[in-house]
Amino acid sequence: MSDSRLLYLNENSRLFAGFNKPTSPFVIIGLPLDITSSFRPGSRFAPSTIREYAQFIEFYSIRTGIDMGEVGFNDVGDVVMHPSDVEENIRRISDVTSYFAEKGKIIIGIGGEHSVTVGTVRGIKPDCVLSIDAHLDLRDEYMGYKYDHACVMRRISEQGVKIMEIATRAVSKEELDYANKNGIAYLTPHQIRLLGVRETAKKIVNNFRDCEKIYVTYDMDGIDPAYAPGVATPEPEGLDPTTVLDIISLIIDKRVVGFDVVEVSPPHDPSGITSVLGARIILETSAQIYKARSL
Numbered sequence: 475m476s477d478s479r480l481l482y483l484n485e486n487s488r489l490f491a492g493f494n495k496p497t498s499p500f501v502i503i504g505l506p507l508d509i510t511s512s513f514r515p516g517s518r519f520a521p522s523t524i525r526e527y528a529q530f531i532e533f534y535s536i537r538t539g540i541d542m543g544e545v546g547f548n549d550v551g552d553v554v555m556h557p558s559d560v561e562e563n564i565r566r567i568s569d570v571t572s573y574f575a576e577k578g579k580i581i582i583g584i585g586g587e588h589s590v591t592v593g594t595v596r597g598i599k600p601d602c603v604l605s606i607d608a609h610l611d612l613r614d615e616y617m618g619y620k621y622d623h624a625c626v627m628r629r630i631s632e633q634g635v636k637i638m639e640i641a642t643r644a645v646s647k648e649e650l651d652y653a654n655k656n657g658i659a660y661l662t663p664h665q666i667r668l669l670g671v672r673e674t675a676k677k678i679v680n681n682f683r684d685c686e687k688i689y690v691t692y693d694m695d696g697i698d699p700a701y702a703p704g705v706a707t708p709e710p711e712g713l714d715p716t717t718v719l720d721i722i723s724l725i726i727d728k729r730v731v732g733f734d735v736v737e738v739s740p741p742h743d744p745s746g747i748t749s750v751l752g753a754r755i756i757l758e759t760s761a762q763i764y765k766a767r768s769l
Contacts, residue, residue: 479569487552495546504552505586516741528753535761567593585736602685607693608709612649641696675724690733704743726762
């Protein structure tokens, strides 16, 4: 890999080696960034921790009947991050992801704080993004900075990407005003429980009917802290993992070009349960994409 876009890719950080297949359609990229974490930092450790825990769970997906151990992943390592410049890191992430996206690979990003998704979206260039997140992340700036993790969906929206958010329950009036003005749909856990999994999935499918390329971002605080306690900014009344994966199983199709798992903070996850869940979400989402592309 001699392309200059891979200058900041550290291949020595790979840990999916037991299942590493360079010919796999799935490329794993670690994104160890947490410069703007505002509450419980430590998500820079998540790529290595989630990889480590993934070695000890089954790769067979009962939901799909697909053995992801046979399909494999091409773990290309971590993007080396600048210690203080988020915008530079977004550029690096964009460069690396664009290289693999142009080769037709399905990108799996392991963050890191949610700001990394600005970089993956710039690199992959989807026209639609589904965000599972407790927060709308639609602030124009936070603490005087426009590339804070609380601003990620605002920056993506400004790129002309259509956004839908689910699991929303921690917002500001500024964000609600922006969402309503710009047609950004969102569903709270309360609404999802009233609607049920199938009706929720229908709303997502209808909203993304005209999309050509879809990207999914899992901010792990979208899941209730009873199931995912080790996150940077936990919020009560979230969704349970089964509901999230049931919805995903109904909306994944051939248009999904990548996804990420972000905001796991291993220092605040002493039992490792959140990292295990992050690994399982990666495996199940990959299996759903593989199944959709095999039909």
